[in-house]
Amino acid sequence: MRTKNMQSFFRIFLAAIIGIMIGLTFSFDDFFLLEKHESRKYHSLRDEVLDKVHQKYINEINYENKSANIDQIINNLDKYSEYIDASEYENVVLGAKGIYRGIGLKIDQYHNIITNVFSGSPAEEAGIMKGDKIVKINNQFVHDNSKINLRDLIANSKIDTTITISRSSISDDLIFKIKKRNFLLPSTESKVVDSYYCYLKIDTFNNKTKLEISNTVKNNCNSISKIQGFVIDVRDNPGGTLEAAIDVSDLFLKKGVIVSAKGRDNEIIFVRTASENDILYGLPIALIINKNSASAAEIFAGALQDNKRAILVGDATTYGKGSIQEVVPLSNGGALILTTARYFRPSGDPISDIGIKPDIKISYKNTKDLGMKKSETSNKDAYLSNAITLLKNRKNYF
Incomplete structure (x- = not known):
C-alpha cells in the first residue's frame, strides 16, 4: 500500500535533520500524542480509517466518493497526516520512550x-x-x-x-x-563553556528529556559555584511529544502559560501553565534557534520568549509547525497519524506557517557587532559564542 510520506516534511530541513536518526524506517521527529488502542470491529481497514478520520481529524471531512481507498482518504488530509504500517508504528512508540x-x-x-x-x-x-x-x-x-x-x-x-x-x-x-x-538515545548533550556557563543541547523532546535536563543541572552544571547563565540550543530540533515539550518548558518557568491548543471548530482543548518551579532559580538563559527548530521546539521557545524567561538568538525564524498529530492505532497493527489540533503561544499567537522570530538575529557577518571573540570552549561556534557574549552583557539584554 502506498502511503503519504511524512518524512517529506523533514527532508526540507538541513542535513542535520535529515540524518538525525539514520537507519530508521520511521523517525520519531514529530509532535504527537499516543492514543490508547480501542477495541471495535469494522468491516474493512478502509472503513476503520474513515471512521477514525471522521472522529479525530481537525477539520470535518465529507467524502462523496464512497469507493475512495485509504490512499485517497489520506491524500485529502493535510501534509502531516498519514498511514503507517505495524513496524513503523512500533518505532513511533519506542521513539516516544527514547528508544x-x-x-x-x-x-x-x-x-x-x-x-x-x-x-x-x-x-x-x-x-x-x-x-x-x-x-x-x-x-x-x-x-x-x-x-x-x-x-x-x-x-x-x-x-x-x-x-x-x-x-x-x-x-x-x-x-x-x-x-x-x-x-x-539521549535527547540532550551538555558541557561547561567559558568556565561560568552551562551549555545544553536538546536534540529532541521525549519522555526522558526532562529527567536528563534535571540531571544535567544537578550533576554537570551544579559543580560551578559561580555559574552565571545557561545557553540552551534547539537548533535543528524537529520536535517531540506534547507532554515532553510542556514538562521541559515548566522546568524553567516560575509562572505563566506554556501553551494552549484548539481543535475542530476552533474549540479550546487545553491551556497548560507553569507550576512555579524554575530549576535555575532565575539565572539568565540564552536560547539558540534556527529555521529547523520545529514543533515541540517551538512550543519551548515560544513559552520562554513570551514569559520573558530567555532571550532568543538565531539567524532565522523557526520552521512554523504549529499542529499536533495524534497517533491512532488500527486493528491491523498499523496506525494513523492525524492532525487533531493546533497550538498557540502564551501570547495567543499561532505558530503554524509563521514560526518564532529571534529577539536578536545574528549571522556570521555581524558577529563582530556583539563583541564576539573566538573561544576554544565554544568550538568556534559563532552562535554559541554570541549567546555567551549576550549572557556576559546581560544588563543590556535581560
Missing part, C-alpha cells in the same frame, strides 16, 4: 559527513567516528550534493548495512558491516 532502532548516525546529507555517532549505538560499537566521510552504502556510491537519500539507503537495508567511509588519518577506505538494533 530507537537504527545504527545511530547523524549525517550531513549534502557532504556525506558523519556529524555525530550516538553513544551506545551499533555504529559506535563498529568503530565509525565523527568526521568520517561516507563513500558507499551497500556498494552504492554516494557523492556530495547527491539526490540520493542516505537515510533511505540505510533504512531499506533488511538487517545489515555495509558502509564504506574515508577517514583523513588513514589512506585506505574502511568498510563496516553494521546490524540495526534498538538502543537508548
Whole structure:
C-alpha cells in the first residue's frame, strides 16, 4: 500500500535533520500524542480509517466518493497526516520512550559527513567516528550534493548495512558491516563553556528529556559555584511529544502559560501553565534557534520568549509547525497519524506557517557587532559564542 510520506516534511530541513536518526524506517521527529488502542470491529481497514478520520481529524471531512481507498482518504488530509504500517508504528512508540532502532548516525546529507555517532549505538560499537566521510552504502556510491537519500539507503537495508567511509588519518577506505538494533538515545548533550556557563543541547523532546535536563543541572552544571547563565540550543530540533515539550518548558518557568491548543471548530482543548518551579532559580538563559527548530521546539521557545524567561538568538525564524498529530492505532497493527489540533503561544499567537522570530538575529557577518571573540570552549561556534557574549552583557539584554 502506498502511503503519504511524512518524512517529506523533514527532508526540507538541513542535513542535520535529515540524518538525525539514520537507519530508521520511521523517525520519531514529530509532535504527537499516543492514543490508547480501542477495541471495535469494522468491516474493512478502509472503513476503520474513515471512521477514525471522521472522529479525530481537525477539520470535518465529507467524502462523496464512497469507493475512495485509504490512499485517497489520506491524500485529502493535510501534509502531516498519514498511514503507517505495524513496524513503523512500533518505532513511533519506542521513539516516544527514547528508544530507537537504527545504527545511530547523524549525517550531513549534502557532504556525506558523519556529524555525530550516538553513544551506545551499533555504529559506535563498529568503530565509525565523527568526521568520517561516507563513500558507499551497500556498494552504492554516494557523492556530495547527491539526490540520493542516505537515510533511505540505510533504512531499506533488511538487517545489515555495509558502509564504506574515508577517514583523513588513514589512506585506505574502511568498510563496516553494521546490524540495526534498538538502543537508548539521549535527547540532550551538555558541557561547561567559558568556565561560568552551562551549555545544553536538546536534540529532541521525549519522555526522558526532562529527567536528563534535571540531571544535567544537578550533576554537570551544579559543580560551578559561580555559574552565571545557561545557553540552551534547539537548533535543528524537529520536535517531540506534547507532554515532553510542556514538562521541559515548566522546568524553567516560575509562572505563566506554556501553551494552549484548539481543535475542530476552533474549540479550546487545553491551556497548560507553569507550576512555579524554575530549576535555575532565575539565572539568565540564552536560547539558540534556527529555521529547523520545529514543533515541540517551538512550543519551548515560544513559552520562554513570551514569559520573558530567555532571550532568543538565531539567524532565522523557526520552521512554523504549529499542529499536533495524534497517533491512532488500527486493528491491523498499523496506525494513523492525524492532525487533531493546533497550538498557540502564551501570547495567543499561532505558530503554524509563521514560526518564532529571534529577539536578536545574528549571522556570521555581524558577529563582530556583539563583541564576539573566538573561544576554544565554544568550538568556534559563532552562535554559541554570541549567546555567551549576550549572557556576559546581560544588563543590556535581560
